[in-house]
Amino acid sequence: MMRTNSIYPTVLEAGKKGNTRFLDLGCCMGTDVRKLVHDGYPASHVFGCDLRQEYIELGHELFGDADRCPIRFFTSNVFDLPTTVDSATRNTVVPEPSTVTALAQLRGVLTHIYTGALFHLFDEETQYGLAARLVTLLERSPGAIIFGRHQGLLEEGYINDALGRNRYGHSEKSWPRLWKKVFAEAEGEAFAQRIVVRTEVREQFKETFRAKEPLYMLYWSVQIL
Numbered sequence: 505m506m507r508t509n510s511i512y513p514t515v516l517e518a519g520k521k522g523n524t525r526f527l528d529l530g531c532c533m534g535t536d537v538r539k540l541v542h543d544g545y546p547a548s549h550v551f552g553c554d555l556r557q558e559y560i561e562l563g564h565e566l567f568g569d570a571d572r573c574p575i576r577f578f579t580s581n582v583f584d585l586p587t588t589v590d591s592a593t594r595n596t597v598v599p600e601p602s603t604v605t606a607l608a609q610l611r612g613v614l615t616h617i618y619t620g621a622l623f624h625l626f627d628e629e630t631q632y633g634l635a636a637r638l639v640t641l642l643e644r645s646p647g648a649i650i651f652g653r654h655q656g657l658l659e660e661g662y663i664n665d666a667l668g669r670n671r672y673g674h675s676e677k678s679w680p681r682l683w684k685k686v687f688a689e690a691e692g693e694a695f696a697q698r699i700v701v702r703t704e705v706r707e708q709f710k711e712t713f714r715a716k717e718p719l720y721m722l723y724w725s726v727q728i729l
């Protein structure tokens with residue numbers, strides 16, 4: 505799914521030139537990052553993080569690469585990160601990938617961050633907190649990108665969730681507002697002006713889930729100019 509995001513070729517080309525670092529947060533079995541590496545992004549610059557170690561192990565089993573996978577997979581809960589970072593807590597040195605065991609080690613050093621089907625698990629406030637935490641991990645450099653896909657709505661509001669969970673759906677209008685606000689709080693209004701947010705809504709999975717209502721997925725990217 506990650507490769508169908510319209511910013512994917514830009515991310516891939518930057519990765520191939522070197523000196524970038526990529527994180528898939530909520531990578532599950534790591535299919536997207538393995539595809540990224542297959543497409544040419546240097547594996548030694550790619551991290552996959554999930555809450556659950558068993559998903560990472562199942563990924564190794566599925567792909568048969570436990571003894572030779574060059575991607576650094578590790579477990580962390582993104583909500584263990586603080587929502588703000590200052591120059592004292594931002595890393596200035598990029599850690600050796602094999603030593604990375606927690607998200608906190610990647611504060612301020614990631615060029616590319618992807619989240620697939622993660623934001624839509626949460627309510628509105630938690631989605632804001634998640635975005636703020638991703639911003640603490642991102643490099644403050646032109647070309648740095650956070651991108652992803654998750655369920656959204658044509659008009660923002662709560663998703664009609666079959667299991668009764670509190671899941672918020674952003675729209676193409678509300679999603680850029682969230683990111684502008686997060687960057688303004690982290691770095692000030694002037695910096696937030698340098699952020700370009702792209703969104704695209706696609707109607708998907710109606711057949712797969714035999715859904716009665718259309719299901720809208722938000723494909724998006726946030727780029728520092």
Ligand SMILES: C[S@@+](CC[C@H](N)C(=O)[O-])C[C@H]1O[C@@H](n2cnc3c(N)ncnc32)[C@H](O)[C@@H]1O
Nearest residue numbers: 530531532554555556580581582583620621622
């Ligand atoms: C619905 S799956 C999406 C998997 C994959 N990224 C995709 O696009 O299909 C969400 C993933 O996020 C992980 N996750 C959920 N909460 C998390 C958290 N707080 N920190 C890190 N990962 C989390 C889950 O374990 C799960 O693997």
